[in-house]
Amino acid sequence: MKKKLLRIFSSVLCLCMLTTACGGGTEDAGNGDDGGEAKDTLTIAVQADMADKDPINGSSTNDTLKIKANVYETLIERTVPEGEYKPLLAESWEFNDDATELTMTLREGVMCHNGEPLTAEDCLFSLRCLRESSNTSVTDHMDLENSYAVDERTFVIVMDEPYMPVIANLSFPTCVMFSQKGYEEGNGDWANMDIGTGPYTWGEWSIGSSVSLVGFDDYYVEGQPAIKNVEFRVISEDGNRYIEVETGGADMCYNLSGVDIEAAEANSDVVVFREYTTDNCYLSFNLRNSPFDDVRVRQAIAYALDIDGAWEVCMDGVGQPAEGLLPSNIPDSIADVDSPYHVDYPVYEYNLEKAKELLAEAGYPDGFSCRYHVGHMAVRQAYGEFFANALGQIGIDVEIVALDAATNSQALKVEHNFDIYTWGISATNGDIDYANRFFYTDNANNIFGYSDPEMDALIDAAAMEADSAKRSELNAEIQQKVLDECVIVPIYQQEDIHCYTSDLQGFRNGAFQAPLLKYCYFA
Incomplete structure (x- = not known):
């Protein structure tokens, strides 16, 4: 079998650096504090602008999902490249004997960006919205009319028949959970709603130019995100994205052009990430x-x-x-x-x-x-x-x-x-x-x-x-x-080929090639 290898080429020279491990979903993120003024904005050069703010839009482009994945989250996380399914908003799940019911328990302390706690009823509402969207396949074989909440943190998804990929579907990047109250108060207008649970909230969107995100103070993992502001700058010309990183105009570049790989790998101030x-x-x-x-x-x-x-x-x-x-x-x-x-x-x-x-x-x-x-x-x-x-x-x-x-x-x-x-x-x-x-x-x-x-x-x-x-x-x-x-x-x-400056630590790729920025910090 052809073996697919995660290839990370890096040359990182860091002097007098306080190294902090960047752990899993229940550990604190490193903050890179060396006694000086901490850098609080991550600038990323991207190929295309975000198409919309709708997190359940089944027609979303990859460029758009790379941004939304930091604002909205799923119940279950699929790790890459391992392909394992791990808890995210849900701390546990269990099928009944004939796989016709899936009981899910939410982790404690999850808040939505509108200040409301995420509840079992919110999750069922989110799934029902998905069913009515252009993204219906994510809820295949779920009997959502008969699914129900047991308590504030527990709900049961009833299946119309056993369906093996349901766990995988719950990790899909558009199968996100959000506040029912916020959705109803916003009349379902995603352009003007900020009701997710992710580590970042919406900042400013200058269409065709940039998108900014702001760290969510009530995120359920203490210390995340370590970098409080993110700016995605649209640079459609392939070579110019790397130039921005090389010259200090950006900290990271998504979709590094093939013609720039050799130069980036030879640059001791830049890390190149590659993954099939x-x-x-x-x-x-x-x-x-x-x-x-x-x-x-x-x-x-x-x-x-x-x-x-x-x-x-x-x-x-x-x-x-x-x-x-x-x-x-x-x-x-x-x-x-x-x-x-x-x-x-x-x-x-x-x-x-x-x-x-x-x-x-x-x-x-x-x-x-x-x-x-x-x-x-x-x-x-x-x-x-x-x-x-x-x-x-x-x-x-x-x-x-x-x-x-x-x-x-x-x-x-x-x-x-x-x-x-x-x-x-x-x-x-x-x-x-x-x-x-x-x-x-x-x-x-x-x-x-x-x-x-x-x-x-x-x-x-x-x-x-x-x-x-x-x-x-x-x-x-x-x-x-x-x-x-x-x-x-x-x-x-x-x-996937991205590059970033060597002072940026904790980089992780996520499902659907969407880097998980909550783990990043500056050394």
Whole structure:
């Protein structure tokens, strides 16, 4: 099995530094106090602006969730890269014998940003809001109408049937808890509500420019956050984000550009953090419309894409070419060479002649024209240009459409106004069921518009199967079906690469590639 390693390259020279351990959720954070005036603002250079303040928005971009994850919290935390589920807002949980009821107990002393204590009723209300949002899959198989509070800190989630991924779903970054009273007083207007439980509260948002957060004085972990102010500064030009860190304009840079990695690693004043994610970037199609509703057209495009060549040209050594439908570091991925269901990838090996044959067979011997939505990221735009040239060789004339994150998400997820596009697929909550549901009819992540009752039944069966061997078999069948029908074409596995100044200590990455800033402090 390819072993995914957490790679942290650092050269940290700290003289006369008081070293303080940065512990888990119940320990005090270090404060870096050396007797001088403590630095109280963490400045982070980010690639894109936050799209909205709605923490339960299932269409949130990764850039947006990186910010929201510090303001709102989940009941359960999934650690990375270990993939373990640990207490966060909930101190414990327990299933009944037939896994149809899940009893959860909140930790003591959790306060919401509006000054109200977080209660069991708040949690049930939060889950019911999720059920009514665009993020409904998080509450799959929960019978929330019959779920109930036992006391102020204890509540029971009733399941309509046993559902193995429920714990994973409760760790999902948009499955957050908040104050019912605050929500009702704010009329559900997230833009003007601050009702979460996280270590930071909302500060100022200068749209297109910056977002600031302020430490929450009543956070339930004493000493956290150690850094009282955070400013996210939007710097869309890749190289300029690292320059900000190098010159002292920022303390941290999210999404370090591949071309800057060598310089950053050679800089003794900078730490570079690298970690493979559970995300594949993929190319897919609008299956609602012709010609992409024809599997032969989709397969033709797949044959025309040189996956390895594109990675070498576009990625500057970041990540790796896709090794399967899903990365091998996801349990039950058939990209894992040790899996009994392993499938070599790419399934559609680069072959322009085969691509032309399939197009002709589908009735497009001279090709056609289409729009390719690549979003705002420079790397996806580079892939777009590479693939546009490749598709031109089989007669497909491609118009590149590059939009900002929010507008692109609206076009893809809401309006379905696209032909082909690039996006990401992941088992964000650590369970393959989350990735499977990209292919479930009416799921919010089903951007491509795939619908097959047989697939829906397979996904449900895998999610409810308690026998791990049988569940692995069903998960393999799901992945194979997606590959056979060429619903998506995975192109590369993503890698988190951030950098920060060497005086910043305690850095931890969290689920959904959202760094946990509450652990950070300045030495």
